[in-house]
Amino acid sequence: MNRRGFVLLTLAALLPIATGCISMAIKVPFPQKNRFERMVICTDVEEKKGLFSPLDITSDFNPGNERVICLVRLQEVDRDVQVGWRWYDPDGRLVRDIDQFIYNEEGLSTVRALYDLFPLSPELKAGTWTVAFYLEGKMAASGSFLFKIHIPFTFSNREDS
Amino acid sequence: MKHRHGLLAALLLLPVLAAGTSDEKPLLELEGEYLVYSYDFNQLYGERVRFDLGDLSVTAGVIRIDFTSRTFHAGGGLLLQSGEGTRAADELFFRPQEGTGLLITYGESIRFESIGDGQIESFLALRKNTASISLTKMTGSLFYFTGRKMEIASDYDVFGRNVTLYIEGLESFGLKKFKLSEGIKQVRSGFALDRLWYSKSQGLQARASYIYQKENKISSISSLDYEEHSILKGYEGLPRQVDLRTDNTFVLTPGVALNVQGNYNSSSLWDSRLALTKNWNDLFQLTADFSYNKPVNRKGEVWVGLAGRMNSSSWGNLQLAGRYEKTRQYLAELAYERELFKNTRLRLDSSYAKIRIGGSGDYSEIFSGTIDLAYTSEVFDMGANYFLNNDLFGKQLLSQPQLRVGLRPFSLYSGLLTASLSNMFIWNRVQLEDTRLSGYSDNLVFKVGTSPLPLQNTLSLKFDLAVEQFLEKEGRNFTSGGLLMKLQKELFRGVRLEGFYSYQTRRKTEGWLIEGTSGQDLSAVLRVNPTDKLNGWISVSYDPKTDRFRQSFADIMIGLIKNWKFHSQINYDFLLNRLNNIDLYLIREAGRFQVRVVWRSLSRQILIELVPN
Structure with missing residues (x-):
């Protein structure tokens, strides 16, 4: 590249700064701590490196499933916090309300994964169930799952009948 | 030459004309303690946010927006202020364009309250679109912006004021006002540089596109492909090639749309099409079109056409089309499909074409048609088909009736075995000018497999x-x-x-x-x-008959830091005793696109690709 090209390129690169489009003086905001990150609904959990992880994430359940697990993950937990789960049936009625306290005695900023489980049985009402998760008294997330009671059709069981 | 440049200019101007003027008033103005927009995922996450929705002034602990599905969700302790006072709620799904929403409060029971004419079920279906939005996901993006003020325009473009750009998690620089969502194809409007690469065999290649969309008014897509071969030594083809394509649809009135298409290639090949379409309640559609095609080294063709379509659940689907070219070329098509009885479908289609053969004065003239009747049930499928092809110019007639019957896969011994049986009979009859030939074939297939x-x-x-x-x-x-x-x-x-x-x-x-x-x-x-960081397979095949190994394939993916991964595909041929192919990829998954550095042993190329997901 010749000198003229280099000067033009440098001027072009400096133009956005000179016109104020690009600035190095903009203050960067920071997110809050003790933050909700994610909720998943699954059939089971496993522990990996001291944290619970979901197994078989799904939103379809039937009486063959023993339970529904609502797993949540919190970020940068640096103090004691209160969490809670509320489970609602397909008619929107509260059927389970549970609170937990997370203690952080060392005051370190850590990731936490917590869960609550809801036992399933064939007597439960079929339809869309809802679970709401609370962090420090405020609703942080909600999720839903479908509880179905059905007998799957196959050609062989049609023959048998 | 002159009119060719005029055409090129007109094609380039079309998308600009399509863009027209844009609305200045933002759809939503967000102010928050912390806002982050991910370019990769086209999503926004915000904490302690304030915004206005109709007459309501809303304060929310958290906001999550997915622009692709246009889902807006606020939660984390909501306060809504209006002239009637202040009230609290737990969740708000909303559509800022319509000023509608759904408020949800979780107490002893779930309470729903509509804002505007928001329907409960339609809003609840949106829940899955924002469920995965979290700060961790946003800050794991290749490109993201943070700030305290962001605006969403009526076409869902996102603008930030005093925002900071992060590239691969590193704070880069600040921008006073910036269009955050500008970018590649998936963005509803904007320029995109889709590909730019160089190879020893193909030279410099670039592809750029421009998209403009205004909901229910304009939809415009244009792309430009450029290849520069003059920099290659000993290249025998054209020194460079340009290919421009544009497709623009303008909604004139509800139910009436005008479509303008144009293709131009620097090798003297171009075509253009103007079409006017009228819809009547999705039941009838009529399209009139005019097109001009310019093939290489031949005279241009001027076509006019009329096409009609009827979609009726009770009368069936009917399509009719006819086209005429000024040098006495004709095309006609008819297609009809409907359910005759339960599980029984009838399909008819026929076409007539009289087309000039190359540059000569001769015409080919072909009539063809198919009748298909199909019955499907849980146990078996059955179908009859009749195909006819009559070459009126070459005086050849082919007719081919066929009959299909098949037992659908059925399970035995509680699913241990699955079996199926099918049969197809075809009868062929060819009638030439002075000869008649006929033949038949039958194919019976039985399959059985275990679980x-x-x-x-x-x-x-x-x-x-x-x-x-x-x-x-x-x-x-x-x-x-x-x-x-x-x-x-x-x-x-x-x-x-x-x-x-x-x-x-x-x-x-x-x-x-x-x-x-x-x-x-x-x-x-x-x-x-x-x-999750390691996924791969390696295979080797052996021929027992000749007692020799044949081939080996390997496909290995290793997750590196962040969303970077290394991927390799290798193929070894034992018969030739050599490595046939090695492809190595370094990939950065970035939501709606991938950045890939690729090395291919066959072409000895290194490619840098920006690939839309």
Whole structure:
């Protein structure tokens, strides 16, 4: 590249700064701590490196499933916090309300994964169930799952009948 | 030459004309303690946010927006202020364009309250679109912006004021006001540089596109492909090539749309099309079009056409189209489909074409048609089909009736075995000017397979068997058979060994003579997937008949830091005793696109690609 090209390129690169489009003086905001990150609904959990992880994430359940697990993950937990789960049936009625306290005695900023489980049985009402998760008294997330009671059709069981 | 440049200019101007003027008033103005917009995922996450929705002033602990699905969700302790006072709620799904929403409060029961004419079910269906939005996901993006003020325009473009750009998690620089969502194809409007690469064999290649969309008014897509070959030594083709395509639809009034298409290639090939479409309640559609095609080294063609479509659940679907070219070329098409009775469908289609043969004065003239009647049930399928092709110029008539019947796959012994049976009979009749030929063939196929049979805790075996009998009038009859055995053993968690043995045979019987071929293959595949960071397989195949190894393939993916991964595909040929191909990829997954650095051994190329997901 010749000198003229280099000067033009440098001027072009400096133009956005000179016109104020690009600035190095903009203050960067920071997110809050003790933050909700994610909720998943699954059939089971496993522990990996001291944290619970979901197994078989799904939103379809039937009486063959023993339970529904609502797993949540919190970020940068640096103090004691209160969490809670509320489970609602397909008619929107509260059927389970549970609170937990997370203690952080060392005051370190850590990731936490917590869960609550809801036992399933064939007597439960079929339809869309809802679970709401609370962090420090405020609703942080909600999720839903479908509880179905059905007998799957196959050609062989049609023959048998 | 002059009119060609005029056409090029007109094509380039079309998208600009389509863009027109944009609305200045933002759809939503967000102010928050912390806002982050991910370019990769086209999503926004915000904390302690304030915004206005209609007459309501809303304060929310958290806001999550997915722009692709246009889902807006606020929560984390909501306060809504209006002239009537302040009230609290837990969740708000909303559509800022319509000023509608759904408020949800979780107490002893779930309470829903509509804002505007928001429907409960339609809003609840949106929940899954924002469920995965979190700060961790946003800040894991290749490109993201943070700030305290962001605006969403009426076309869902996102603008930030005093925002900071992060590239791969590193704070880069600040921007006073910036269009955050500008970018590649998936963005509803904007320029995109889709590809830019150089190779020794193809030279410099670039592809750019421009999209403009205004909901229910304008939809415009244009792309430009450029290839520069003059920088290559000894290249014998054209020094450079340009290919421009544009497709623009303007909604004139509800139900009436004008479509303008144009293609231009620097090798003197171009075409353009103007079409006017009128819809009546999605039941009828009528399209009138005018087009001009300029093939290479031939005269241009001027076509006019009229096409109609009727979609009716009770009367069926009917399509009619006719086109005329000024040098007496004709095209006509008819298609009809409907359900005659329960599970029985009728389909008819026919076409007539009178087309000039090359640059000569001769015309080909072909009439063809198909009638298809199909019955489907849980147990079996049956169908009859009649195909006719009449070459009026070459004086050849082909007619081909066929009959299909098949037993759908059915399971026996509680699903241990699955079997199916099908048969197809075809009768051919060819009538030439002074000759008639006819023939028939029948093909019967029987398949049976097992589900995996557990031999031990971690060992299973599966069989599949197929037998086929082919008969034809001339007596060249074939009997074919195939067997596939699959043995699967889990060695450790995430490590699986699979063995395959297949045997195929094809026997020809003609009178007392039997001849045929057979083939065998023995393969082993080792699959490795112990963690999310490592996924791969390696296979080797062996021919027991010739006692020789054949080929080996390997496909390995290793997760590196963040969303970077290394991927390699290797193929080794034992017969030629050499590595056939090695492809190496370094990939950065970035939501709606991938950045890939690729090395291909066959073409000896290094490519840098920006690939939309």
